[in-house]
Amino acid sequence: MRIAEIGAIEGNGSCRLSLTDEDKEARDLFRFWVTAAGCEVRVDNFGNIYAIRPGARDDLPAVLIGSHLDTQPHGGRFDGVLGVMAGLEIVRALNDAGIETEAPIAIVNWTNEEGVRFKPGLTGSCGFVGALPAGDESSISSSDGSRYYAELARIGYAGQDRPPQISTYFEMHIEQGPVLENAGATIGIVEGVQGVRWFEIDFLGQDAHAGTTPMNNRRDSFLAASRYALGFVERAMDIDPDVRVTFGRVEVEPNSTNTIPGRTRLVLDLRHIDEHVLDRVERLMADQGEPLKKLGFGFSINRIMNVRPASFNRDLKDAVEKVASSLSMPSLRLPSGAMHDASNLAAVVPSAMIFIPSRNGISHNPLEWSEPMHVGDGCEVLCRAVLEAAKA
């Protein structure tokens, strides 16, 4: 709640775009708190901040807990912040209880998870896992003319430190969907992150005058696209009801009230946790266009993005589930529909994510809310799983 005051916007939300003055203020406050909690602070080339609580054996790799402090332009109080603050809470609780772990525990704030001001998003965790070259301004584009590394220097976070070595990564996050709430579960054990494929689907008919062209003489690309979309969704659900199909962008041309639209583009966001299912749905996508071609429509599909599914570590998931069960907290396994820094980390170290419920499933919105009790439950489960990994 204190962090949310930095970059506060109407409706109780927050706007802290990466590497702005607001982001700097949140980072400074985080650094102040973790320093007060006895942590050593490091900042790496990408501006990621690590707060390290020493263990009994500092030759062991650390157990890393984290997420991000940046937000969407019209963001809420939980997305990202929760996972960083959970790390701080755990360190403070261990301090209060006088518990020493064998391995060090570290908290991380990854830079530019949201990808609003700079692309690609998940910048800091991409850098950490070696998926982005350090210091290369040309590999990161900006939406407002600013430059990533120049902005890092401006706000005082152009670091040179080595990240800590780590054995394990934990990220706690709000679900950003309604599944836990609907099921009455408090703890979500995230199976993995859905693969995402984006497609531009183009329907080419014939522009013509809305008044002079009889209905049976038309090739109306919008009606063709509508029929396609409805049929496709229905048949995709037959393949697997867990497939997620969204036509988020729709463009008709010439987009003039009295002209039959000759061209319609649908941009499709397709997600599932299983790559084979994605392949099957992608074949369906092409098949569904065949009848249109016979009717004289042009039809083409262009895949513009393909992010492969990620799986979290089986042992860590089992461990989290056991902890929740031992605390009598109702838990549920579910996929993550959204990308997270943990998707990157899972490629290099055993990783796990814990979800807590989001009220009405709303996120990326000032209305975003999670109950304090659920936040507390999530922290407790996370803390016990961390202690196990760090061998208290």
Added chain:
Amino acid sequence: MRIAEIGAIEGNGSCRLSLTDEDKEARDLFRFWVTAAGCEVRVDNFGNIYAIRPGARDDLPAVLIGSHLDTQPHGGRFDGVLGVMAGLEIVRALNDAGIETEAPIAIVNWTNEEGVRFKPGLTGSCGFVGALPAGDESSISSSDGSRYYAELARIGYAGQDRPPQISTYFEMHIEQGPVLENAGATIGIVEGVQGVRWFEIDFLGQDAHAGTTPMNNRRDSFLAASRYALGFVERAMDIDPDVRVTFGRVEVEPNSTNTIPGRTRLVLDLRHIDEHVLDRVERLMADQGEPLKKLGFGFSINRIMNVRPASFNRDLKDAVEKVASSLSMPSLRLPSGAMHDASNLAAVVPSAMIFIPSRNGISHNPLEWSEPMHVGDGCEVLCRAVLEAAKA
């Protein structure tokens, strides 16, 4: 073809937006030609140009022939120009044949028929029939920051002349649709002009994350709008297959690939020649939204335009049909799906329109084409009908 060189664009089309330098050049050439053909030229307050060929009795009202020289931004060589040039051809032919008519014959170029640069379109003919006040800059809006009357003055067509008194109005135009071509007819006798109603139809669902929201937890406004559009078109065709239904503009919000669109607006263009049929389809439009409301969608309809159907003069239509028949030219009665200056004129004097075929029904496009032979046939029918009205 000479006029089409003014404002020529790629693909053999023309761009002569109203009151631009290109429009001025076409007007100047028209004035030069009609003056050379012995006509008196008048320019009225709206910039309409009248070219008057005197009759034996100048106390009689003139027979007016015309259309417009302005075009769409991506226009062709026939829409509008044909009807003005037909007037010139008739005057020249009568001169060549030494025929004097009892009543004067006049040619008109109406200002801003297309309505691209200034709204409302059909400006000049609206002014002529008293549907727009003269000299009132506030009654005409511009899409590019220019002002109608200032632009008229700039190109030298801010006239003060009185229009001629007229008895009859004839407009020859390309069909802009495929009906004549499909029927193998050369001459279209236009019954009247379809009424046009425009509606904004809004579907309100819920924005949500494309990845985190299960399919059965969504209120996807685009899928709802698609289902609505397809069902509505089908049922409207059941009411009357001559109804014309076009969703020419489609907007989804937030129009972001990974967000389920919470709001979709369809803008509907609805046309038919019978007002009662339009009323029935409008009721259907509301009824079709009821199931959506039950599913939790917001649904609303806003009528933003209503142009009533117009009918052309029965005697003139019969006369044109008789002329075509006497020349053994296959003719057909059909409605006009598009608005024309003649729709305005029909409200104040007996008026008629003659259509000639458009290749593939294409219009408002550089591909617009009518065969020279059909142009000649149209001119011949028009000339004989004009002579009858002007009592040669």
